Amino acid sequence: MQADHWYDEYLGRERFASFLEAADGDRKLAVALVDWDREMRGELQKGLGEWEIALRNAYDAVIGAWWKGDQHWLLDPHSPVRRQILRKGVDINAKPRHAISKAVRYARGDTSGGQLIANLTLDFWRYLTVPSREKSLWVPALYRAYPEGSSRERIDVEVNMLYRLRNRVAHHEPIIRKPISRLAVRLFLSCEQIRPELGDELQGRQTISALWDKRPLPWQE
Numbered sequence: 278m279q280a281d282h283w284y285d286e287y288l289g290r291e292r293f294a295s296f297l298e299a300a301d302g303d304r305k306l307a308v309a310l311v312d313w314d315r316e317m318r319g320e321l322q323k324g325l326g327e328w329e330i331a332l333r334n335a336y337d338a339v340i341g342a343w344w345k346g347d348q349h350w351l352l353d354p355h356s357p358v359r360r361q362i363l364r365k366g367v368d369i370n371a372k373p374r375h376a377i378s379k380a381v382r383y384a385r386g387d388t389s390g391g392q393l394i395a396n397l398t399l400d401f402w403r404y405l406t407v408p409s410r411e412k413s414l415w416v417p418a419l420y421r422a423y424p425e426g427s428s429r430e431r432i433d434v435e436v437n438m439l440y441r442l443r444n445r446v447a448h449h450e451p452i453i454r455k456p457i458s459r460l461a462v463r464l465f466l467s468c469e470q471i472r473p474e475l476g477d478e479l480q481g482r483q484t485i486s487a488l489w490d491k492r493p494l495p496w497q498e
Contacts, residue, residue, distance in 0.1 A: 300494070321464075324485065343421075408430075464479070
């Protein structure tokens with residue numbers, strides 16, 4: 278029995294088959310691809326995690342500076358993420374209110390800001406730049422989190438792209454077929470937009486590019 282036979286059951290035969298297909302049936306190369314894919318997902322997850330932290334803190338800073346309500350903008354019932362806003366008969370704030378309530382429970386009473394923000398998932402922050410938020414959030418406040426002249430449409434596309442990549446790596450989905458080097462560039466640039474020092478820091482580490490150069494198959498994007 279082959280020493281790497283456990284990979285089939287570890288990944289699931291169907292998923293391992295996708296690596297075998299990429300390796301043109303070469304099992305040894307397929308195992309190398311699995312290991313490389315795991316390492317690359319880990320590196321991307323580190324960078325995406327830091328991007329998420331920068332994003333939520335930048336959003337909180339600019340919305341908090343703009344909001345003049347009696348409570349924190351995440352808690353005030355008149356806030357643009359809490360009050361009822363109907364779009365085609367659907368309240369677009371139903372899910373955000375639920376997410377905030379859940380974060381409040383996790384914060385165990387500490388609703389001063391930092392703990393509450395940390396307990397809100399990326400699902401909450403990602404949807405603050407969608408078209409339905411143009412007038413209620415982007416125009417009055419959120420545009421200030423980005424360089425002057427940035428368009429909400431372009432920012433929303435980029436945030437969604439990184440959101441989808443983050444979900445993929447977080448759920449351990451293979452990324453060998455993804456344009457990794459281009460996605461990494463978008464990650465660096467997105468970090469640079471909201472926190473230039475972080476963009477420089479991530480790019481300066483060169484861990485993603487170094488791992489890309491070590492890929493078992495020299496495929497092109």
